[in-house]
Amino acid sequence: MDKNLPDASATNRKLVVLILGLLCILQAALNISLRLALYNSDAPDYDAVIRNLKEERDQLKRKLNTSGWVYFRSSFYFISSVEKSWGDSRDDCLQQGADLVIINSKEENEFTRQFRRLFWIGLTDTETEGTWKWVDGTLLNTTTSFWHPGEPNSSGNTDEDCGEARYNYAEYNWNDNKCNKLNFWICEKMVA
Ligand code: BGC
Ligand code: CA
Numbered sequence: 001m002d003k004n005l006p007d008a009s010a011t012n013r014k015l016v017v018l019i020l021g022l023l024c025i026l027q028a029a030l031n032i033s034l035r036l037a038l039y040n041s042d043a044p045d046y047d048a049v050i051r052n053l054k055e056e057r058d059q060l061k062r063k064l065n066t067s068g069w070v071y072f073r074s075s076f077y078f079i080s081s082v083e084k085s086w087g088d089s090r091d092d093c094l095q096q097g098a099d100l101v102i103i104n105s106k107e108e109n110e111f112t113r114q115f116r117r118l119f120w121i122g123l124t125d126t127e128t129e130g131t132w133k134w135v136d137g138t139l140l141n142t143t144t145s146f147w148h149p150g151e152p153n154s155s156g157n158t159d160e161d162c163g164e165a166r167y168n169y170a171e172y173n174w175n176d177n178k179c180n181k182l183n184f185w186i187c188e189k190m191v192a
Contacts, residue, residue, distance in 0.1 A: 057191070060191070064076045064189075069189070072108070072111045073107070073108070073111075074190060074191055075188050075189060075190045075191065076098075076188070076189045076191065077101065077111075077112065077186055077187065077188055077189075078093075078096070078098065078186065078187040078188075078189075079115045079117065079119065079184060079185075079186050080092070080119070080184045080185050080186075080187075081184075082184070083182035083183050083184055084182055084183070084185065085179060085180045085181065085182060085183075086100075086120050086124065086162035086179040086180075086181075086183070086185075087179060089120045089183065089185035090120075090122070090135065090185075092185070092187070093185070093187035093188075096187060096189070097189060098187040098188055098189035099122055099135045099136070099187065099188060100120060100121060100122030100135050100185060100186070100187060100188070101121050101122055101186040101187065101188040102121075102122045102134045102135060102136060102138075102188060103121060103123075103144065103146070104141075104144055105144055106144070106146075106171075109144075109146050109171075109173070110171075112165060112186055113165065113168050113171075113173055115168075115186065116168050117168070117184045118164060118165065118166050118168070118183055118184065119164065119165050119183055119184040119185050119186050120162065120163070120164050120183045120184070120185040120186070121163045121164065121165055121174070121186065122134050122135035122136075122163070122188075123135075123140060123162070123163030123174075124161055124162050124163065124179070125152070125161050125176070126161045126162075126179070129154075129159075129161075132145075132152070132163070145174070146171065146172045146173055146174050147172060147174045147175075148166065148167045148170060148172050148173060148174060148175055149172065151174060151175045151176055152174075152175070152176035153176065154176060155176075155177075158178060159178070160175075160176035160177045160178050161176065161178070161179050162176065162177060162178070162179040162181075163175075163176060163177075164176075164177050164181075164183055165186075
């Protein structure tokens with residue numbers, strides 16, 4: 001054998017050491033990448049969270065729809081089938097996690113008007129005579145108020161402090177009436 005050529009077993013040994021070295025590097029790389037992958041999987045899965053919330057919302061919609069609540073532009077509405085005073089009507093809404101309807105637009109007024117019943121709305125001036133407030137404490141906005149011509153009039157000084165939708169054949173359908181009068185009512189439950 002030529003003494004100048006490396007012998008075959010020495011070459012093989014070098015090859016084995018090289019391969020072992022490469023395997024070590026590969027394992028270290030795998031180890032690090034697996035740890036990183038596991039670490040990242042601790043982060044919340046926002047897609048799943050959103051999916052669950054949407055499913056919950058849809059379930060709620062189905063539940064409310066089948067219990068007499070009607071959906072319109074981010075709110076559910078419930079029209080009563082019995083008549084109560086304004087205060088008792090409001091209590092009924094509150095017990096159902098809602099409140100008497102608050103009307104913020106012409107469209108919402110048109111929507112509620114189509115129930116064609118005389119019903120309480122969440123409007124009152126009990127606190128300060130002449131200052132009309134919604135049940136959430138906001139002041140009635142003159143650009144979105146729908147008093148019937150001549151209303152509110154505290155008719156014959158009888159102190160009419162509660163708002164009702166009375167003249168439902170007309171666009172301007174609201175009237176003030178005595179709070180102890182018995183009326184149907186509409187509850188509103190806002191969603192998102
Ligand atoms: C009047 C209303 C009043 C109501 C009382 C109506 O005839 O137009 O202003 O609130 O009677 O029942
Ligand atoms: Ca009146």
